[in-house]
Amino acid sequence: MGDLTLAVDIGGTKFAVGLVDAGGGVAESRVAATPPGGDARALWETLTALLDDLDVPDAVAGVGIGCGGPMTWPDGAVSPLNMPGWRGFPLRERLAARFPGVPVRIHNDAVCLAVAEHWRGAGRGVPNMLGMVVSTGVGGGLILGGRLVDGGTGNAGHIGHVVVDPAGQPCGCGGRGCLEAIARGPGLAAWAVERGWSPAEEPREPATATDTGPDTGPDTGPAPGGADGPKARYLEATAASARRLAADAAAGHPIALEAMTRAGRALGTAIASAAALCDLDLVTIGGGLSQAGPLLFGPLEEALREHARITFARRIRVVPAALGQEAGLVGAAALVVAPGSYWSAG
């Protein structure tokens, strides 16, 4: 029984818990929706109900936790942006009290996804990589010399706040022109809405291509209903609008296409900077927006190859993340199962 690690993955959309074996296989798991607007107690009870339901064996090898940031690290008092009910909540300490006598370790959820890709996904055996997530935010984790890099406060890997346009748009962090300000799904959707795109519309033929060629683009299916939805601008903070944008881009909508190009180029530029600074072998990209495929990866590669020109940087490869929904659990477990590579904090 001591061979199983309890993994906990706490996000703004869902909570997941699972038992992960020493090879990174998820033996069993439970998932629940994050209680919207839940206070500290409601959030904790959601988690403990999941744990009760999982029927955790007495002798787990340890507990690995991934949680949305920010948090104090490694002590793990969490204040996830999307869960106002937890502000400085001692998540690691509370779980350590529930599972005494075993290591209980925590890291940022984007870091855990990077660790998962390195341990069991698209980055297996690659010594120097950045694992990225492009979704409601843009985050990542950095592995150099085969080891997870923590940085001074456990926050290394924040590629979302690399500056890609010094005079660019304001970012949620208070800065300007950060990758995240441009490439996060809701930011992209807002940019498109400002230019006349509406997330409630049916996909349209590309206006600018009508008379110039056969490029009507693939149709990914009918647009969902939504006539009773809120006004377009109201949707700018929702992940749904970003999915809609990607679907419209796939259907050839010119503003949606331009938005995806803009995001892709910003990603490629930031990756070029990371490649120069860290001499990376590989970047993996996961998260909802990464599923836009060539619409995002095409402009990404274009900007990357324009900017990553110094000889050693040209070798960098960018690939989609290989692991699916359980990646967060797998990465959290790795903090316990493979501390030589993924845990430095004692």
Added chain:
Amino acid sequence: MGDLTLAVDIGGTKFAVGLVDAGGGVAESRVAATPPGGDARALWETLTALLDDLDVPDAVAGVGIGCGGPMTWPDGAVSPLNMPGWRGFPLRERLAARFPGVPVRIHNDAVCLAVAEHWRGAGRGVPNMLGMVVSTGVGGGLILGGRLVDGGTGNAGHIGHVVVDPAGQPCGCGGRGCLEAIARGPGLAAWAVERGWSPAEEPREPATATDTGPDTGPDTGPAPGGADGPKARYLEATAASARRLAADAAAGHPIALEAMTRAGRALGTAIASAAALCDLDLVTIGGGLSQAGPLLFGPLEEALREHARITFARRIRVVPAALGQEAGLVGAAALVVAPGSYWSAG
């Protein structure tokens, strides 16, 4: 005698060799000018003459080498940009043949300067730092978790090729908008020359400030002679023009001031990106241009504080490098003396 390490520092301007003790003290050293346009043999003979003159003891602990890049690493076949006579020259191997039976280790010269600052300079005891050099080029070395980061090919730390302006000027690497394209001394001087500044002139009163206030600025001394010098544009590739530019900026010349501001802001922007990605505690800056003091560090801090807004990045400090001319030797020696921190390549 085995307590002394032989250090070798190979640059485009000078060659230096020295004996460094286990505490980082330089017991003895010799310096010679790099033979301009020297072929492979002339360069090697310059080095061996220095070594003969140094009277290296029989039993050195090892040999540490810093050399201008690029090079293959860790085998150390060097092709320094400023020394066309060496292309794929097996510098490490040649020195290993001369000093058999001891470790002979090599790294980029900018990496050695960063190592020196971490080992014995302004970064002592700081776990996560970037050591930068701003001079004819812009380079650096990265130390994370108290260890030198090599990256996949020994090239981590190339902050000069972080993108600070995606639509910016072409860079020598073939890219566009790299920090180095903007902030390297010769690039700055060229930018100022294009706007009417001439490196041969006496420092002038600031044209725009003549009627607006008392800001005449300090006078750093008479301009050097040079009436028979080449035309201004011809000088753009010389370090001398960058020193002239810094002096003119100190004297209040508006174009020179604008150039220094431009460089400082580019540096601050790139440092903000590095701080986000690597969660850094400290940046040290050395090299000729860093001696411009507040004219450079003022705009640097301004741009840094505008962009490094995410909470953990705000703590970053930027300080001048503490070590002087011998830093290259000290850092090269550290590859041998302190391999636990500075050598990973076996």
